[in-house]
Every structure is written in structure tokens, then in C-alpha cells.
Amino acid sequence: xxxxxxxxxxxxxxxxxxxxxxxxxxxxxxxxxxxxxxxxxxxxxxxxxxxxxxxxxxxxxxxxxxxxxxxxxxxxxxxxxxxxxxxxxxxxxxxxxxxxxxxxxxxxxxxxxxxxxxxxxxxxxxxxxxxxxxxxxxxxxxxxxxxxxxxxxxxxx
Numbered sequence: 001x002x003x004x005x006x007x008x009x010x011x012x013x014x015x016x017x018x019x020x021x022x023x024x025x026x027x028x029x030x031x032x033x034x035x036x037x038x039x040x041x042x043x044x045x046x047x048x049x050x051x052x053x054x055x056x057x058x059x060x061x062x063x064x065x066x067x068x069x070x071x072x073x074x075x076x077x078x079x080x081x082x083x084x085x086x087x088x089x090x091x092x093x094x095x096x097x098x099x100x101x102x103x104x105x106x107x108x109x110x111x112x113x114x115x116x117x118x119x120x121x122x123x124x125x126x127x128x129x130x131x132x133x134x135x136x137x138x139x140x141x142x143x144x145x146x147x148x149x150x151x152x153x154x155x156x157x
Contacts, residue, residue, distance in 0.1 A: 019057055019061065020057070021055050021056075021057040021058075022055065022057045022058050022061055023055075023058060026053070026054060026058055027054075027058050027061050027062055027065070030048040030051070030054060030058070030062055031062060031065060031066075033047075033048065034048055034062070034066070034076055035072065035073070035076075037076065037080065041080065042079075042080070042084075042092050042096060043076070043079035043080055043096040043100065044076075045062075045066070045076040045077065045079070045096075045100060046079055046095070046096035046097075046099040046100055048062055049062070049063075049099050049100065049102075049103050050099060059103065060103075060106065060107060060110065060112060063103045063104065063106075063107045063112065063113070064107060064112040064113060067104075067107065067112075067113045067117045067120075067121065068113075068117065071124050074120060074121045074124040075124055075125065077100055077104065077121050077134065077137065078125065078130075078133060078134070078137070079093060079096040079097050079100055079137065080093075080096075081093060081097070081133060082125075094140065097136065097137045097140045097141070098140040098141055099141070100137055100141065101137040101138050101139065101140045101141015101142070101143055101149075102141035102142065102143075103141070104118070104137070104138060104141060104143065104149055105138065105141050105142060105143035105148060105149045108143070108148070108149040108152060109148075114152075115152040115153060115155065115156040116156065118134065118138075118149060118152055118153040118156060119153065119156040119157070121134055122134040122135075122153060122157070131153065131157055134153065135150060135153060135154070138150045138153065
């Protein structure tokens with residue numbers, strides 16, 4: 001059975017050599033769980049970012065990998081908001097957005113993602129409201145400071 005180049009690239013880790021403090025097996029396992037996310041549920045990306053068994057370096061690599069990924073990867077940054085917004089009895093959507101926003105802000109500050117990456121994320125949903133939805137997440141994650149991710153995305157738009 002031959003695998004397509006697209007399928008092979010999607011499952012290939014971003015880095016050939018894991019950065020210091022990163023267990024690539026843990027990162028790969030988290031990415032598999034995140035990519036299998038069901039849109040009606042809480043965000044598996046936010047769950048991974050809250051996981052105390054992952055180091056900060058591993059969480060950073062997860063964010064960077066997804067931000068450089070395909071459309072399916074980029075949608076993970078929306079925390080399944082479209083399907084959860086009306087039916088969120090536990091009010092967990094806001095918390096998931098805060099966690100994801102903080103991770104995006106950290107990745108932007110550390111140079112792991114750029115304004116172009118934020119723009120790609122905001123353009124992925126094709127509904128015309130991706131920028132506003134992503135800005136809400138970035139603001140929730142306190143990315144609205146000087147030279148923050150909110151400013152970077154706003155300038156890129």
C-alpha cells in the first residue's frame with residue numbers, strides 16, 4: 001500500500017530532532033488526540049495545553065506544529081466554538097479559548113509563529129468571520145498588549 005505525499009507529510013513530525021526538554025513520543029500522542037477531536041466536544045487542543053504531564057516545551061511544539069499544519073490542524077485553534085457556542089452549559093468554551101489564546105501569544109512572543117501564521121488561522125474557516133473569532137481567542141489569552149498577537153493579526157489583516 002502506497003501512502004500519498006500529503007498523508008505522509010501530515011503525520012511527519014515538524015522537527016527531525018526534538019528540542020531540549022521535549023519527548024517527541026508525548027508530542028506525537030497529543031497531536032493524534034487533538035487531530036481526532038470531535039467538534040461537538042470540548043477542545044482537545046485546550047486539554048493538551050492544560051495537561052500537567054506535558055512540559056511547556058512540548059506544549060509549545062504542539063502549538064507550532066498545528067500552526068504550520070494544514071486546514072484541519074488550523075481549525076483546532078477555534079476550540080470547536082461554532083458547535084459549542086449555543087450549547088455550552090458548563091461555560092467551558094471561554095476557558096478553552098483563554099488557554100489557546102495564551103498558547104498562541106506565547107508562541108508569537110517566542111517567534112515560533114508569525115503574523116502570517118495567525119492570518120492563515122484566521123482565514124481557514126472560509127465563513128468570513130475567522131478573524132473576529134480568532135481575535136476573541138487572542139484577547140481572551142491576553143494577547144492584546146503592545147506588540148502582542150492581537151496587534152500582529154490586526155496589522156496583517
